[in-house]
Amino acid sequence: MVFCHCGRDAIIQTSWTSKNPGRRFYACPVQGSNCGFIGWYDQERCQRCVDIIPGLLRGKNKLEVDVQKLGHSNVLFEGKLRESEANSRKLKMYLVISWVCFAIYVMLS
Structure with missing residues (x-):
């Protein structure tokens, strides 16, 4: 001790x-x-360790910052993806409605 x-x-x-x-x-x-x-x-x-470790630490710190930035970007892209999926569902519904209206028009003509 x-x-x-x-x-x-x-x-x-x-x-x-x-x-x-x-x-x-x-x-x-x-x-x-x-x-x-x-x-x-x-x-x-050893001297080689003393020379190398600071560079490795700088690299590790930079990678941690990059991972954090990518995490924020990922959150933004997930939000945009949800918006795009909702928009896609809405457009598909409009397409089906337009085809139904077209079919009714053809049948009544």
Whole structure:
């Protein structure tokens, strides 16, 4: 068990700095305490990991934004589809009515 400087059980958090992306460390569980950094939970990452992880995170964040935009677009298109289907049903009904009227006209002529 690792303790912070104020005597509490330290918690594990994840660093997302450019120097230590994704590296876990021990920190004080009290928000805003002055204990600060206590120590590393993980071993130091290789340089290639340090170079690659920030780019992967940027790509992931961009994809999440794109998915959110596509979700909003999908909602809009579903609404337009419902409107088009309703309009299509109405036009089919008008077509049937016009053919019935035409048939009655031909029969009465």
